Amino acid sequence: MSAVVAVCRIVTAAVLLSCFSGYAYAQDSDKESMRMQADRFLEGMPSGMQQRQAAAIRNAIAGDSRDLQSVRNSRNAVPQLSDNVRTVMLTPSLRLYEPIVCSDSKQLPLLIYFHGGGWTFGSLNSCGRFCDAMAASGKMKVLAVDYRLAPEHPFPKGLDDCVDAIEYAVRNSNRLNIDPAHISVGGDSSGGNLAIASALSDRCVGMIESLVLFYPVTKAFADNSLSWKKYGEGYGLDAEIMDVFNRAYAGDVDPYDERISVGMCDSKMLERIPRTLLVAAGRDILCDQGKEFAAKVGSRIMRIEFPDAVHLFITVPGQDKAFGESVSLATDFILNR
DSSP states (O other): OOHHHHHOOOSOHHHHHHHOSSEEOOOHHHHHHHHHHHHHHHHHSOTTHHHHHHHHHHHHHTTOOHHHHHHHHHTOOOOOOOTTEEEEEEETTEEEEEESSOSSSSOEEEEEEEOOSTTTSOOTTTTHHHHHHHHTTSSOEEEEEOOOOTTTSOTTHHHHHHHHHHHHHHHTHHHHTEEEEEEEEEEETHHHHHHHHHHHSGGGTTTOSEEEEESOOOOSSOOOOHHHHHSSSSSSSOHHHHHHHHHHHHTTSOTTOTTTSGGGOOHHHHTTOOEEEEEEEEESTTHHHHHHHHHHHGGGEEEEEEEEEETTTTTSTTOHHHHHHHHHHHHHHHHOO
16 A cells, blocks of 8 residues: 555545545544444344344235334434424425525435445435535535335345436435535435446446445355454444345346446446445445445546445444444535535
């Protein structure tokens, strides 16, 4: 790793872009804070929770979704809004977060956001804290998408919903008072996978200005990488439940299909990827596959790793430093185009 990378500091995306367009690491003080928060977060996770969730998904794959619905309900608390943010339900599956007082009267950029949850749970509410924080900047609107969930609705149904949402935003840009030339798409974990797959879709070519990804799934199978082996248990996302997530989403389709495992795309296909911000958790089962994906995309991606953070810092409270840094980085990245 070059000396340039070593001296990069996470301050703002604008500074990082001028410093290095690939890998960057946090300051020592930030690392210490993130480490302490991540460790406390892991200590507070209920024992056996992911095993119970995995069992609920297996039951749903077999046809009994009752336990999985309980998991979904537990992750569906209505978020608290900032004083300067309001929401509008555009459709039953599309919620618009917008600043009440905008910085000016021009059409604003739009971030279309797909929540995480292994394609099997999560909702408009589970990503609400992040969507609210982005809209609270006063400089963009955010469209949260409630796509259909597996295993009841396996691939490609959730992806179809995400692509439909992008087309909806472009088609209704005047009514929404958003700039159709400045539409970003983002997501965390499985939502990051859907964001990448949407950008690769024939239907979305030319519609997306940038991607904002948080620890995305790029291979919907056990990649047996170093991070998969090292962080496969006890770090916020276990290998056991990741395997079940993958099986639920892929359904009867080959999980190596490039529309599912976007990291399997060749370099020609990846030329469709717009400029991209990828924020990774260092202690995460998905860390290495995201790193490999970034290397394949090349100069169009800026990958920032929080070495001591763990999975879930976007949607589950507890890692406030990583969450706050992510909001700042994503805001700067979208606006400083």
